[in-house]
Amino acid sequence: MNERAKITASHLARQAIVYLRQSSTAQVEHNRESTDRQYALAAKARELGWPDDRITVIDEDLGLSGSGFVARSGFARLTAEVALSHVGLVLGLEVSRLARNNADWHRLIDLGGLTDTLIGDADGIYHPALFNDRLLLGLKGTMSEAELHVLRARLNGGIRNKAARGELRRGLPVGFVWGDADGEIRFHPDEAVVTAIHNVFARFAETGSARRVWLWFRSEGLTFPLQMHQGAEIRWVEASYTAIHHVLTNPVYAGAYAYGKSRHETMLDASGARRKRVRLLPRSEWQVLIPDHHPGFIDWQTYEANQDRMAKNTRPGPHKVGGAVREGNALLQSLATCGHCGRRLHTHYRGRNSAPGYHCPGKILVEGRGVYCLNIGGIQIDEAVARAFIAALEPAKLSATLAAAERLETDRETSLKQWRLGVERASYEASRAERRYRAVDPDNRLVARGLEREWEESLSALEAAKAELARRESARPCVLSKDERNRLLALGADLTTVWHAETTTPRDRKELLRALIEEVIVKVERDKAAARLTLRWKGGALDEIDLALPRSRPATIRTDEDTIALVRRLAEFYPDTVIAGILNRQGRTTAYGHRFEASRVGNLRRHWNIPCFESSAEQAEGELLTIKKAAAVLGVAPSTIHRLLNDGIIPGQQLTPGAPWRIRLTEDVMARFNSDAGESFMPMREAMKMLGVSRQTVLQRVKRGDLEAVHVMRGKQKGLRIKVIDLQSKLFNQGS
Numbered sequence: 246m247n248e249r250a251k252i253t254a255s256h257l258a259r260q261a262i263v264y265l266r267q268s269s270t271a272q273v274e275h276n277r278e279s280t281d282r283q284y285a286l287a288a289k290a291r292e293l294g295w296p297d298d299r300i301t302v303i304d305e306d307l308g309l310s311g312s313g314f315v316a317r318s319g320f321a322r323l324t325a326e327v328a329l330s331h332v333g334l335v336l337g338l339e340v341s342r343l344a345r346n347n348a349d350w351h352r353l354i355d356l357g358g359l360t361d362t363l364i365g366d367a368d369g370i371y372h373p374a375l376f377n378d379r380l381l382l383g384l385k386g387t388m389s390e391a392e393l394h395v396l397r398a399r400l401n402g403g404i405r406n407k408a409a410r411g412e413l414r415r416g417l418p419v420g421f422v423w424g425d426a427d428g429e430i431r432f433h434p435d436e437a438v439v440t441a442i443h444n445v446f447a448r449f450a451e452t453g454s455a456r457r458v459w460l461w462f463r464s465e466g467l468t469f470p471l472q473m474h475q476g477a478e479i480r481w482v483e484a485s486y487t488a489i490h491h492v493l494t495n496p497v498y499a500g501a502y503a504y505g506k507s508r509h510e511t512m513l514d515a516s517g518a519r520r521k522r523v524r525l526l527p528r529s530e531w532q533v534l535i536p537d538h539h540p541g542f543i544d545w546q547t548y549e550a551n552q553d554r555m556a557k558n559t560r561p562g563p564h565k566v567g568g569a570v571r572e573g574n575a576l577l578q579s580l581a582t583c584g585h586c587g588r589r590l591h592t593h594y595r596g597r598n599s600a601p602g603y604h605c606p607g608k609i610l611v612e613g614r615g616v617y618c619l620n621i622g623g624i625q626i627d628e629a630v631a632r633a634f635i636a637a638l639e640p641a642k643l644s645a646t647l648a649a650a651e652r653l654e655t656d657r658e659t660s661l662k663q664w665r666l667g668v669e670r671a672s673y674e675a676s677r678a679e680r681r682y683r684a685v686d687p688d689n690r691l692v693a694r695g696l697e698r699e700w701e702e703s704l705s706a707l708e709a710a711k712a713e714l715a716r717r718e719s720a721r722p723c724v725l726s727k728d729e730r731n732r733l734l735a736l737g738a739d740l741t742t743v744w745h746a747e748t749t750t751p752r753d754r755k756e757l758l759r760a761l762i763e764e765v766i767v768k769v770e771r772d773k774a775a776a777r778l779t780l781r782w783k784g785g786a787l788d789e790i791d792l793a794l795p796r797s798r799p800a801t802i803r804t805d806e807d808t809i810a811l812v813r814r815l816a817e818f819y820p821d822t823v824i825a826g827i828l829n830r831q832g833r834t835t836a837y838g839h840r841f842e843a844s845r846v847g848n849l850r851r852h853w854n855i856p857c858f859e860s861s862a863e864q865a866e867g868e869l870l871t872i873k874k875a876a877a878v879l880g881v882a883p884s885t886i887h888r889l890l891n892d893g894i895i896p897g898q899q900l901t902p903g904a905p906w907r908i909r910l911t912e913d914v915m916a917r918f919n920s921d922a923g924e925s926f927m928p929m930r931e932a933m934k935m936l937g938v939s940r941q942t943v944l945q946r947v948k949r950g951d952l953e954a955v956h957v958m959r960g961k962q963k964g965l966r967i968k969v970i971d972l973q974s975k976l977f978n979q980g981s
Contacts, residue, residue, distance in 0.1 A: 251372050252293060256333030256363060261295040263287050263336045264323055264343060265304040266311055273308045279338070280307070286336045293370075295334070312393060313346035314511070314521055320344070324353060330360040339366050340382070341389040350386035354379060408504035411535045415504070418495050419472045419479070420542070428502070430539035437666035438470045438479060444663065445492045446543050446551075453554050453756065455493055459486045466713075467663050481667075493555065496534070499548035500541025505532025574751050575601035576627040576758060577765050583607070583619050584768025584777065590619070600624055603767065621769050621794070626778065629792050630765060633780060634758060635740050664714045671710040675703035769794070804836045804849060811901055812846065813855050818869075819905070820858045821846040827904045869898065875908040879918045881956070889956065889965075918956050926955060926966035935969055943967060 265283040267273050273280065283304075290300050306319035320343075326332045335357070337343045344350040357364055358373035364382060365371070371378035407413040412428035420442040424431045432439050444467075448458045462469065462484035469484035496503045507523050508530075514520050528534070536545045543551075557579075573592060581590040583605040590603040601623035678700040685693050743749060766779035778790040808828065815824045825841040835845055850857060872890075876883045890897045890906060895914050897906045908914065927935070932943055932952075946952040953968040 249293070251363060251370055252334070255361065257294050257299075259299070259333035260326065260331055261290040261293070261300050261334040261336065262323055262326065262332050263290060263300065263302045264306075264319065265302065266306045266317075266319070266342050267308060268310050270308040283338045283342065286338065289365075290334065290336055293334070311341065311343070311345035311349070313344075313349055314519055316518070320349065324356065327353065327356045327360055327362050330362075332360075332362050334363045334365060334370070336365045339389075340385040341392065344386065345389055345393045347386055347390055350389070351383065354382055354386075405504075405532060408533045411502040411533075411538050413504060416475050418491070418497055419470050420492075421497060421539075423475075428538070430497075430502075432540065433479075435470075435479060437663065437670055440663055440666055441467070441470055442492060442498065442542055445489060446498075446547075449493055449551060453759075454558055455490045455555060456486060458493075459484060459489045462489070468667070481670075493551055496548060498542045499545050500537055500539055500543075501545060501548075502535040502538035503531055503533065573601065574599070574627075575603070575623050576630060576751070576754055577603065577623065577767075578755065580758065580762060581626075581765045581767050584766045584779070585618050590767060592623070601627065619767065619769055621767065621776065625792060625794070626767065626776065629778060629790050630758070630762075630780065631744060631754075633788060633790060634761065635744060637761060637782070638740055661714070661717060664710070664717060668707070668710045668714050671703070671707040675700070675707045678703040805833070808833050809849070809853055812849060813853070815901070815904065816850060816855050816858055818858065818907070821850070823905065827901065831902060869907040869909050872906050872908065875910060878910060881918065885956070926968045929965055929967060932967035932969050 263283070263286045265280070267276065267279060284302070287300050287302055291297065303319045303323055305322075306317045309315050309317050311317070311320075323332075323335065327335065335343075335353075340350065343353065354364070354373045356362070358379065361372075361374065363370055363372055371382050373379050373382060404413060410428065414423055417423065417430065420433050420438055421430050422433055423429065444462075445458055448461050449455065452458060452461070467484065468481040469488055471480045471482045471488070472478075473480075492498060505526070507525050509521050510524055512520055512522060541548075573594065575592040575594075577590070578592050579589070581603050582588065583590055586605060586607045588605050588607050591606055593602050593604060594600065595602060603619070603621055603623050603626070604617045605619040607618050678696070682693065682696040682700045685696055687693060744754065761783055762780060763783055764781040766781070768777045768779075770776070774794045776792045776794055778792060780788040780790065782788070811828070811833075812824060815827060819827070821843040825843050825846045828841040828846070833841065835841065835849075839845070847857075849855075870878065872883050872886045876886050879886075886895075886908065887906075889895045890908075895908065897908050929940060929943065933940055936943065943952065947954045947967070955966050955968075957963050957966055
């Protein structure tokens with residue numbers, strides 16, 4: 246059939262859409278010929294009979310893939326216009342330009358067949374409603390998707406084959422650069438970068454925690470190298486935990502070549518659209534892993550030991566020991582396991598002195614109630630394990646002390662070396678800025694001013710680096726002298742003194758225990774008041790320690806006598822809810838250490854036959870009232886009553902600290918509150934000025950009765966007023 250015969254007047258009355266697409270921005274930038282060919286399809290639409298005003302070019306999908314994983318707004322617009330029967334012809338350079346997946350392609354074919362829309366490419370024009378044309382369009386779409394698969398398979402096959410030999414050049418972490426030979430990886434030529442990476446592994450070997458390495462960098466004020474991509478300039482920034490953790494977990498730093506550590510997976514989001522995500526794979530599923538491929542900062546055995554140590558720092562699984570070292574006093578934290586069920590023991594702290602203890606999270610039923618299968622104090626257990634640990638170190642005391650002395654001097658130079666390299670780097674930057682400034686033509690002031698400013702900034706950075714280095718060198722401790730070394734050796738011979746020294750922190754003791762002890766199994770026999778400790782040392786050796794436990798004596802649990810006496814006094818004036826609040830504010834607790842509540846106060850009263858509070862409906866003159874009720878009677882705010890109580894203007898009563906204040910409204914108290922004061926009363930400030938004393942002195946005289954005070958409740962004179970005329974006349978008469 247003639248292609249033009251498929252075009253009818255109905256098609257020409259609608260739009261002709263020219264759809265453009267290229268898979269990447271690089272193709273759009275460099276493959277201009279393909280782009281021009283697609284734009285030229287508008288001329289073909291004019292040849293087929295469509296006027297210019299009914300020809301639409303959709304080119305907003307340039308640089309987007311047609312595989313179906315990327316949302317294409319242009320293709321969505323094209324599909325919507327076809328579904329609305331606004332399109333008579335869809336033109337594309339080839340089927341692969343319209344879609345690279347059958348889902349999008351067949352949806353367009355179905356809509357075109359329903360709305361009588363033609364589809365054209367460089368080979369001809371097709372009608373999706375005709376069987377032969379639909380069959381050919383479907384075959385073209387299938388071939389387009391298969392072509393994408395074949396191209397991707399060829400490229401990935403070549404990449405994997407090259408990666409299997411360790412020659413595929415991909416991005417390297419900071420600290421490495423590619424060499425000239427195939428697959429050659431070298432250390433970064435910048436000594437400061439290599440030193441910073443070495444410091445990470447050295448500090449981790451001492452602390453065993455990525456977080457503590459990061460905190461050491463921050464405490465020393467050291468910067469860390471950052472490289473955004475291979476070939477980019479090294480930037481020195483503040484060390485982050487993510488950067489430190491990446492250095493410790495990347496196998497490249499151990500001299501290994503790794504490829505295929507992650508995998509792209511396709512998933513459906515909440516809207517049903519396909520999305521890709523990256524999933525990290527375990528080491529057993531990596532496609533390529535070549536140990537000893539190049540020189541590393543550490544060897545492969547050290548890398549695996551570091552990974553095991555970091556894995557134990559996280560929350561361990563059931564029946565497994567581990568966990569990072571904490572600051573608490575419990576020495577066996579993350580090392581102790583239950584000798585009854587094998588679970589890892591949890592730590593707790595009790596009492597005023599926060600004595601450590603251990604308990605098993607597994608519970609058993611005793612008399613219908615769930616209790617821990619093991620719950621024991623930790624003081625005696627920790628002391629027994631510490632004695633066994635010190636006894637095991639007896640043969641190695643002298644050598645360990647010598648190594649500690651050498652490490653002490655080495656650690657002092659670790660951070661200073663990186664600061665010295667920073668000064669060298671700043672000196673180089675200043676020299677380079679000076680050379681650039683002197684090389685420019687002096688008459689070209691537009692460029693010379695900018696280079697001069699950069700030179701000045703480099704010199705300022707150099708001076709700051711030198712000043713910081715000088716400060717740190719002056720603040721560092723001196724090298725150990727011979728006498729100091731001898732005293733250190735003498736102290737090291739007595740590890741018990743070092744273990745119990747105030748400068749030895751609980752974290753240090755735990756780190757020492759972990760260096761030799763793998764696990765401590767605790768089994769308690771309550772009927773015999775004994776515990777058996779099984780120490781599993783590094784290497785598999787076992788030691789057993791039998792420990793006698795103190796027998797617990799049952800004691801009568803009873804509320805404090807002073808608390809009972811206080812409740813007896815308070816019950817005459819306050820209900821149980823108010824009494825509970827007073828007791829809690831004073832820090833009092835029940836016999837079992839709980840906070841007081843209204844129900845617990847009621848139980849305590851009933852047990853000791855204390856009558857409950859009964860409110861009286863009578864409010865005679867002189868009755869004790871709360872501050873809120875007294876304020877309502879006097880017509881002032883409760884805050885005013887509080888202020889007058891604090892100043893001592895009016896008397897109040899409080900049964901015990903924390904109890905509500907009460908005021909007895911006598912005639913004298915009510916006389917101190919008036920609607921208007923006489924001319925003999927003046928404000929506090931004027932009274933202070935006239936008497937020549939401070940406000941506190943005036944209030945003290947009011948308390949003693951030397952001065953008369955009244956609180957005005959209304960008008961412009963609202964507030965406290967002092968009567969001083971009578972006092973002046975007395976003073977004048979005495980002077981005469």
